[in-house]
Amino acid sequence: xxxxxxxxxxxxxxxxxxxxxxxxxxxxxxxxxxxxxxxxxxxxxxxxxxxxxxxxxxxxxxxxxxxxxxxxxxxxxxxxxxxxxxxxxxxxxxxxxxxxxxxxxxxxxxxxxxxxxxxxxxxxxxxxxxxxxxxxxxxxxxxxxxxxxxxxxxxxxxxxxxxxxxxxxxxxxxxxxxxxxxxxxxxxxxxxxxxxxxxxxxxxxxxxxxxxxxxxxxxxxxxxxxxxxxxxxxxxxxxxxxxxxxxxxxxxxxxxxxxxxxxxxxxxxxxxxxxxxxxxxxxxxxxxxxxxxxxxxxxxxxxxxxxxxxxxxxxxxxxxxxxxxxxxxxxxxxxxxxxxxxxxxxxxxxxxxxxxxxxxxxxxxxxxxxxxxxxxxxxxxxxxxxxxxxxxxxxxxxxxxxxxxxxxxxxxxxxxxxxxxxxxxxxxxxxxxxxxxxxxxxxxxxxxxxxx
Amino acid sequence: xxxxxxxxxxxxxxxxxxxxxxxxxxxxxxxxxxxxxxxxxxxxxxxxxxxxxxxxxxxxxxxxxxxxxxxxxxxxxxxxxxxxxxxxxxxxxxxxxxxxxxxxxxxxxxxxxxxxxxxxxxxxxxxxxxxxxxxxxxxxxxxxxxxxxxxxxxxxxxxxxxxxxxxxxxxxxxxxxxxxxxxxxxxxxxxxxxxxxxxxxxxxxxxxxxxxxxxxxxxxxxxxxxxxxxxxxxxxxxxxxxxxxxxxxxxxxxxxxxxxxxxxxxxxxxxxxxxxxxxxxxxxxxxxxxxxxxxxxxxxxxxxxxxxxxxxxxxxxxxxx
Numbered sequence: 001x002x003x004x005x006x007x008x009x010x011x012x013x014x015x016x017x018x019x020x021x022x023x024x025x026x027x028x029x030x031x032x033x034x035x036x037x038x039x040x041x042x043x044x045x046x047x048x049x050x051x052x053x054x055x056x057x058x059x060x061x062x063x064x065x066x067x068x069x070x071x072x073x074x075x076x077x078x079x080x081x082x083x084x085x086x087x088x089x090x091x092x093x094x095x096x097x098x099x100x101x102x103x104x105x106x107x108x109x110x111x112x113x114x115x116x117x118x119x120x121x122x123x124x125x126x127x128x129x130x131x132x133x134x135x136x137x138x139x140x141x142x143x144x145x146x147x148x149x150x151x152x153x154x155x156x157x158x159x160x161x162x163x164x165x166x167x168x169x170x171x172x173x174x175x176x177x178x179x180x181x182x183x184x185x186x187x188x189x190x191x192x193x194x195x196x197x198x199x200x201x202x203x204x205x206x207x208x209x210x211x212x213x214x215x216x217x218x219x220x221x222x223x224x225x226x227x228x229x230x231x232x233x234x235x236x237x238x239x240x241x242x243x244x245x246x247x248x249x250x251x252x253x254x255x256x257x258x259x260x261x262x263x264x265x266x267x268x269x270x271x272x273x274x275x276x277x278x279x280x281x282x283x284x285x286x287x288x289x290x291x292x293x294x295x296x297x298x299x300x301x302x303x304x305x306x307x308x309x310x311x312x313x314x315x316x317x318x319x320x321x322x323x324x325x326x327x328x329x330x331x332x333x334x335x336x337x338x339x340x341x342x343x344x345x346x347x348x349x350x351x352x353x354x355x356x357x358x359x360x361x362x363x364x365x366x367x368x369x370x371x372x373x374x375x376x377x378x379x380x381x382x383x384x385x386x387x388x389x390x391x392x393x394x395x396x397x398x399x400x401x402x403x404x405x406x407x408x409x410x411x412x413x414x415x416x417x418x419x420x421x422x423x424x425x426x427x428x429x430x431x432x433x434x435x436x437x438x439x440x441x442x443x444x445x446x447x448x449x450x451x452x
Numbered sequence: 453x454x455x456x457x458x459x460x461x462x463x464x465x466x467x468x469x470x471x472x473x474x475x476x477x478x479x480x481x482x483x484x485x486x487x488x489x490x491x492x493x494x495x496x497x498x499x500x501x502x503x504x505x506x507x508x509x510x511x512x513x514x515x516x517x518x519x520x521x522x523x524x525x526x527x528x529x530x531x532x533x534x535x536x537x538x539x540x541x542x543x544x545x546x547x548x549x550x551x552x553x554x555x556x557x558x559x560x561x562x563x564x565x566x567x568x569x570x571x572x573x574x575x576x577x578x579x580x581x582x583x584x585x586x587x588x589x590x591x592x593x594x595x596x597x598x599x600x601x602x603x604x605x606x607x608x609x610x611x612x613x614x615x616x617x618x619x620x621x622x623x624x625x626x627x628x629x630x631x632x633x634x635x636x637x638x639x640x641x642x643x644x645x646x647x648x649x650x651x652x653x654x655x656x657x658x659x660x661x662x663x664x665x666x667x668x669x670x671x672x673x674x675x676x677x678x679x680x681x682x683x684x685x686x687x688x689x690x691x692x693x694x695x696x697x698x699x700x701x702x703x704x705x706x707x708x709x710x711x712x713x714x715x716x717x718x719x720x721x722x723x724x725x726x727x728x729x730x731x732x733x734x735x736x737x738x739x740x741x742x743x744x745x746x747x748x749x750x751x752x753x754x755x756x757x758x759x760x761x762x763x764x765x766x767x768x769x770x771x772x773x
Contacts, residue, residue, distance in 0.1 A: 070713060103734070103735060109522055109736065110522060110523075110525070127737065131519070131520050131521055132523070180601075195537075220717075272629075273608030273624070273629060274631075275626060275718060276628055279611055281608075284610075285609060343523070344522065410736070412735050413736050416735075420718075420719045423721050427630055427718060429630060429718070429719070450727060452541050452543060452732040452736070452745065
């Protein structure tokens with residue numbers, strides 16, 4: 001509290017110092033406004049060590065996950081309230097666009113308000129940790145809790161030694177293919193990108209599909225995800241080992257990745273509209289039977305087999321391929337969502353009860369068996385019954401994962417430098433070489449805090 | 453009471469009564485003014501709270517080393533680094549050029565089209581009301597919705613624009629996927645939406661023009677073309693200036709259209725100053741540099757506004773002569 005009032009007082013002093021900027025009566029208004037927000041910002045997160053609360057109310061901020069059928073969020077809440085009848089969870093439906101979602105949250109939380117618990121992207125921990133927009137959960141939960149999760153997930157939610165998010169569900173890139181067409185043409189599931197390109201061309205030349213391969217290439221976060229996979233397959237990396245500088249030009253990996261992404265479009269294997277494709281456009285092309293191969297997240301399996309799809313029962317899923325000369329499988333980028341706690345939450349004990357239940361066996365089994373999502377805790381992930389009910393999950397143990405370079409709080413600017421140039425290459429506006437040089441300097445500027 | 457105090461303070465004995473006579477209405481005016489201030493104070497405080505305070509705060513942030521935390525803004529000292537960062541940033545250079553260029557091109561097109569539509573509407577005797585209602589539909593649509601509609605039209609997979617261009621034998625251009633395509637696409641969407649606004653303003657100006665001048669021009673044997681350039685256009689200048697002023701101010705704050713249609717892409721192609729400021733502040737949490745972008749933009753708008761008001765006044769002055 002004292003820090004807050006001090007900074008407000010500080011602020012007021014400065015405001016007076018820059019005389020002439022605002023009329024005198026603004027000072028009164030200012031005091032009113034800031035005085036109003038002090039109360040809500042007053043809660044000190046470390047004041048109490050919460051145990052296991054069994055009563056209270058929680059607001060939970062989460063964007064829609066399942067797009068058809070029952071709402072997984074409501075199924076979860078109903079089951080939770082059955083287990084803890086005295087804790088009431090109110091769902092606040094968040095924007096589906098991850099960037100809008102984050103912008104709304106950061107505005108609310110830095111203003112001293114916001115939901116108690118929020119579902120946030122796996123790439124948020126550094127930014128939220130650095131700006132104290134989320135509580136360090138590792139201060140409340142012991143190591144034994146964090147060890148229930150599949151390897152790598154907790155590390156991804158860690159910033160400067162503190163875990164900020166509890167992994168709720170994992171996601172990663174998969175290769176979806178038309179098993180009916182591959183069987184008809186006696187083709188194998190591709191293990192290299194070169195093989196995928198050849199097979200796609202063959203399928204296209206027979207007129208079986210319009211496009212060979214659809215993926216995410218638009219000017220947004222998804223293009224960074226797909227690029228990470230090509231880049232790592234080609235032996236490249238975005239940042240150096242200390243995360244302080246771009247490593248994009250350290251070897252030929254980035255150039256190989258960009259050149260291949262461009263080639264997919266210029267050879268006609270991917271549509272010219274690829275530079276505007278986000279997940280929904282790629283998904284639509286594939287489920288309408290227009291594409292032989294698709295790169296997408298775990299939900300694509302369920303969606304391509306749901307009513308309205310033209311390819312029900314014709315879809316296979318496999319790990320992503322890699323470049324020739326590298327060992328199969330290729331890398332899959334890690335996505336997914338964590339549960340975070342707002343530092344302003346009034347009932348952290350109840351928040352933690354909710355989070356622990358959501359990352360427990362019951363909630364994780366619900367999402368794995370009923371919603372084809374990838375559970376985060378090993379006990380559910382390895383269970384034979386769960387694997388049997390989830391075709392995507394059966395592929396998970398065969399995949400290799402690569403995270404995005406989100407360990408820096410400047411990650412949003414780093415990612416912008418990546419996806420804007422990737423998209424420019426895919427659309428043919430920039431040569432791979434020129435784009436790489438832009439990307440490299442853009443990443444370095446972002447890391448140096450010189451971005452806007 | 454006030455008059456009693458005022459009267460003795462007036463210099464000179466014999467002139468005292470004169471002063472008192474003049475002073476009374478003066479006092480009355482003062483009292484009325486005080487009353488006026490009293491009545492308007494609540495409104496002024498309200499306007500101050502919702503307008504001046506945020507503006508002042510944004511200006512303050514732009515000169516501060518700001519860190520956003522869970523407990524609000526942490527100000528770590530005055531600095532001009534935000535401005536040097538902004539002025540040296542190539543994206544800001546681009547956004548400035550883009551915003552200026554976009555404003556200029558759209559306003560010119562809207563003015564030409566709007567005037568043409570207004571001239572036609574003025575001559576319409578039947579169905580003018582219907583035509584105006586139809587015309588106002590794009591203007592009355594919320595930009596977020598109309599931008600979404602244009603996004604469907606431009607969609608590369610199932611959009612109608614692609615299919616039309618394809619049918620014309622122009623291949624499969626991905627309109628929003630290339631720099632030029634996205635900019636042109638956005639200009640079309642903007643012109644479609646705001647031309648009606650210009651048309652309505654110009655029409656209002658046209659209707660008010662005195663009919664006798666036209667009759668005189670007709671008697672003098674002026675052609676339609678000459679009448680427009682020598683009579684209609686000069687008389688319409690104040691109206692056109694007003695339309696330009698409104699449009700320029702609005703176009704300079706361009707945000708919702710690119711935010712929904714292109715998110716400022718591809719690359720930075722459609723990043724306006726407002727989009728750049730939003731990204732800096734709300735995506736990257738760089739509130740210092742973001743506020744510097746906002747402040748410089750506001751300053752440019754104010755300067756533009758004053759320039760146009762000056763031009764506008766000159767136009768009206770000419771009219772009075």
